[in-house]
Amino acid sequence: MATPKTTVKSASGSKTIVKRSIKGKAARQRAKAQRAVEVAKQQIGDPYRWGATGPGAFDCSGLAVYAWRKAGVKLPRTTYAQRRAVKKKISWRNLQPGDLIFTSGGGHVGIYVGKGRMVHSPHSGARVRIDKLNSYRKRTFVGAVRPGA
Helix, strand or coil: CCCCEEEEECCCCCEEEEECCHHHHHHHHHHHHHHHHHHHHHCCCCEECCCCECCCCECHHHHHHHHHHHCCCCCCCCHHHHHHHCCCEECHHHCCCCCEEEEHHHCEEEEEEECCEEEECCCCCCECEEEECCHHHHHCCCEEECCCC
């Protein structure tokens, strides 16, 4: 695979070819994703509160916004806007830690943590927790995205 190149024009007008590394970009994204997962896991036990973006309480999209912001990536506030805004779409089979998983018609989001599990703030009366991606989650899966990619 060829390395992508960018042409940069200096102040003096001369052109320079700069090689960008795809591997480097992917490594940076994975590091951010790992940080987002760590931050989300640190919120386990915090209560669900509609409209809350932490710290201390979260709704589902608020948890995603909070965790990814701590990893250096800004996300829109709502699930629907998050799914639209993040360009890198991911299939169920290609999930990686940090990916945002949208279920329930797109109205719910969780952060994939690996090994068939996600961290999320499920609903009123519940707390942030890790759940398995069970048959219900797979049946109601509408898509996933990879922030920071």
